[in-house]
Amino acid sequence: MRRLDPFLPLLCAVVLALLAPVLSPYVSDFVVKVMILSIFALSLELLVGMTGLVSLGHAAFYGIGAYATVLASGTEGGSIALLLPLAMGSAAAYALFVGALSLRTRGVYFIMVTLAFAQMAYFVFHDTKVGGGSDGIYMYVRPTLGAIDMESRAVQFYVVLAALVACYGLLALVRRSRFGAALAGIRVNEQRMRAAGFAVYGYKLAAFVLAGALAGLAGFLLAARDGVVNPELLAWHNSGEVLLMIILGGLGHLRGAIIGAVAFTLLKELLSTHGFVGPLADHWQLTLGIAIIAFVALLPKGIIGIAARLSPKGST
Amino acid sequence: MDIGTFLVQCLNAVQYGLLLFLVASGLTLIFGIMGVINLAHGSFYMLGAYMAFALSPLFGDQFIVMLIAGVALAAIFGYLLEWAFFSYLYQRDHLQQVLMTYGLILVFEEVRSLLMGNDVHGVKPPPWLEGSFALGSLMRYPWYRLFASAACIVLAVALYLVVNRTRLGMMIRAGASNRDMVRGLGIDIRKLYRIVFAAGVALAALAGMIAAPMSSVYPGMGASVLIICFVVVVIGGIGSIPGALVASLLVGFVDTFGKVLFAELSGMGVYVLMAIVLIWRPEGLMGRKT
Numbered sequence: 001m002r003r004l005d006p007f008l009p010l011l012c013a014v015v016l017a018l019l020a021p022v023l024s025p026y027v028s029d030f031v032v033k034v035m036i037l038s039i040f041a042l043s044l045e046l047l048v049g050m051t052g053l054v055s056l057g058h059a060a061f062y063g064i065g066a067y068a069t070v071l072a073s074g075t076e077g078g079s080i081a082l083l084l085p086l087a088m089g090s091a092a093a094y095a096l097f098v099g100a101l102s103l104r105t106r107g108v109y110f111i112m113v114t115l116a117f118a119q120m121a122y123f124v125f126h127d128t129k130v131g132g133g134s135d136g137i138y139m140y141v142r143p144t145l146g147a148i149d150m151e152s153r154a155v156q157f158y159v160v161l162a163a164l165v166a167c168y169g170l171l172a173l174v175r176r177s178r179f180g181a182a183l184a185g186i187r188v189n190e191q192r193m194r195a196a197g198f199a200v201y202g203y204k205l206a207a208f209v210l211a212g213a214l215a216g217l218a219g220f221l222l223a224a225r226d227g228v229v230n231p232e233l234l235a236w237h238n239s240g241e242v243l244l245m246i247i248l249g250g251l252g253h254l255r256g257a258i259i260g261a262v263a264f265t266l267l268k269e270l271l272s273t274h275g276f277v278g279p280l281a282d283h284w285q286l287t288l289g290i291a292i293i294a295f296v297a298l299l300p301k302g303i304i305g306i307a308a309r310l311s312p313k314g315s316t
Numbered sequence: 317m318d319i320g321t322f323l324v325q326c327l328n329a330v331q332y333g334l335l336l337f338l339v340a341s342g343l344t345l346i347f348g349i350m351g352v353i354n355l356a357h358g359s360f361y362m363l364g365a366y367m368a369f370a371l372s373p374l375f376g377d378q379f380i381v382m383l384i385a386g387v388a389l390a391a392i393f394g395y396l397l398e399w400a401f402f403s404y405l406y407q408r409d410h411l412q413q414v415l416m417t418y419g420l421i422l423v424f425e426e427v428r429s430l431l432m433g434n435d436v437h438g439v440k441p442p443p444w445l446e447g448s449f450a451l452g453s454l455m456r457y458p459w460y461r462l463f464a465s466a467a468c469i470v471l472a473v474a475l476y477l478v479v480n481r482t483r484l485g486m487m488i489r490a491g492a493s494n495r496d497m498v499r500g501l502g503i504d505i506r507k508l509y510r511i512v513f514a515a516g517v518a519l520a521a522l523a524g525m526i527a528a529p530m531s532s533v534y535p536g537m538g539a540s541v542l543i544i545c546f547v548v549v550v551i552g553g554i555g556s557i558p559g560a561l562v563a564s565l566l567v568g569f570v571d572t573f574g575k576v577l578f579a580e581l582s583g584m585g586v587y588v589l590m591a592i593v594l595i596w597r598p599e600g601l602m603g604r605k606t
Contacts, residue, residue, distance in 0.1 A: 105599075113594065116546055
């Protein structure tokens with residue numbers, strides 16, 4: 001079992017890929033949604049779990065990636081080869097701006113500043129006509145690349161799955177690299193890293209921009225799937241929810257971000273479905289709020305933490 | 317812009333800034349002294365506004381009495397909330413505080429929707445403050461707004477006196493500059509925390525009550541105030557009440573004149589201000605270097 005462990009994520013991906021043709025449209029749609037959120041959560045895990053930077057404005061980069069995709073595809077539609085780099089690039093550019101300023105602060109200041117800059121981006125899309133104001137805009141034609149046409153559900157599924165695998169793989173590589181080790185050092189003791197001669201600010205900024213770009217990737221996929229964007233994508237509720245996902249799964253583990261995205265989406269679905277909780281479903285915010293408080297209070301190490309507590313060998 | 321419009325906008329800016337100050341001063345004190353980041357602080361503002369809506373029919377033109385009753389209720393609520401919930405947050409890290417107070421917002425919003433519904437309500441100013449007075453040859457300014465500014469100034473002065481001239485204020489200032497030392501000096505820190513928290517809730521609720529007749533009372537009104545107050549706290553410097561005052565007024569002016577001069581992009585003005593302050597003094601205008 002232990003020896004199989006490193007291959008578990010890959011195994012899950014293969015199983016998903018094989019299952020795709022037999023899933024019902026509802027389930028398949030749900031899986032795609034969760035996979036996109038998983039990429040979003042993974043991008044934040046790079047900041048919070050790996051570098052120790054708690055950002056409460058991550059939805060801005062997600063939303064900017066989505067808006068860039070829709071705005072650039074216009075009425076004719078566009079190529080993935082063009083739209084994807086554009087979405088990730090614009091998210092990364094805003095992340096560079098926000099990161100350069102907000103990384104001058106730390107701790108609680110950092111939380112507030114990232115939230116405020118995300119809100120600024122929200123207002124740009126909400127109040128001006130750039131992106132259709134508060135109604136958002138529709139995408140006329142979904143992105144394509146040769147035979148890959150995001151119009152098809154099946155293609156969407158495999159593209160999103162491939163993006164998730166690539167994102168996971170990239171972050172796993174980052175963790176093992178010198179760069180990842182430096183980020184871990186910054187998380188544990190920033191002062192010591194500075195004393196050891198690391199340009200701490202540069203490392204943190206690089207992590208911030210990379211996280212922004214990956215959130216932009218999630219935004220691109222979301223726009224390609226939904227075919228519509230609105231300012232609520234950038235709203236701070238989204239930033240709060242994605243932060244919840246990674247802590248719900250378990251900070252400090254890549255798979256924690258995915259487990260958290262699955263668990264949180266299921267929890268939200270469950271609490272707002274009449275079939276499961278009866279009339280309480282109309283008041284899902286109340287039950288979700290209480291569930292969030294209870295989870296954070298009782299399981300600060302997340303779902304992975306339960307597994308680690310159950311197995312005598314310790315953490316995975 | 318003629319001189320009348322300019323004066324009216326200045327008065328609006330001061331009034332908005334002072335109202336923000338009431339909310340932000342509680343937020344900055346709670347963070348400065350207890351080290352808790354409280355996302356639910358905006359909900360206390362909303363609580364105040366809904367209290368004004370619910371209480372105003374009961375009190376009629378006894379507006380001041382209503383404000384006092386509302387403040388008392390809010391302070392009791394804050395005291396109990398600190399005892400039941402926030403006292404468990406002090407030992408946890410910021411990430412967990414963010415998430416738990418985020419959960420609390422959802423709970424407050426849903427309770428509000430259960431009790432008061434999701435409609436937008438208006439609250440009438442008391443009869444003796446209705447109407448407006450002439451300002452220059454063309455413009456008129458409502459009496460209620462002037463009253464709101466005056467009330468905020470009275471409160472700000474009272475807050476200054478309490479913080480700078482009383483024994484309790486001395487403990488608060490000491491707590492903001494060095495929490496552990498205050499504990500070491502044998503001051504009952506838990507009681508201090510509870511008082512400061514209750515005062516923060518009362519101030520935010522009072523701001524909400526004063527604001528209710530000027531802006532309507534609507535769901536989610538806490539969130540926008542909360543984020544602007546974060547901007548105020550970042551500009552002013554955490555834990556600094558004078559900093560919060562200066563920053564609130566700055567934000568008030570930038571926001572009000574931004575709306576007049578650049579209608580569409582006005583939402584961005586205060587964030588640009590924050591960006592400039594971050595480049596110039598990352599610890600805030602009156603914050604201490606860390």
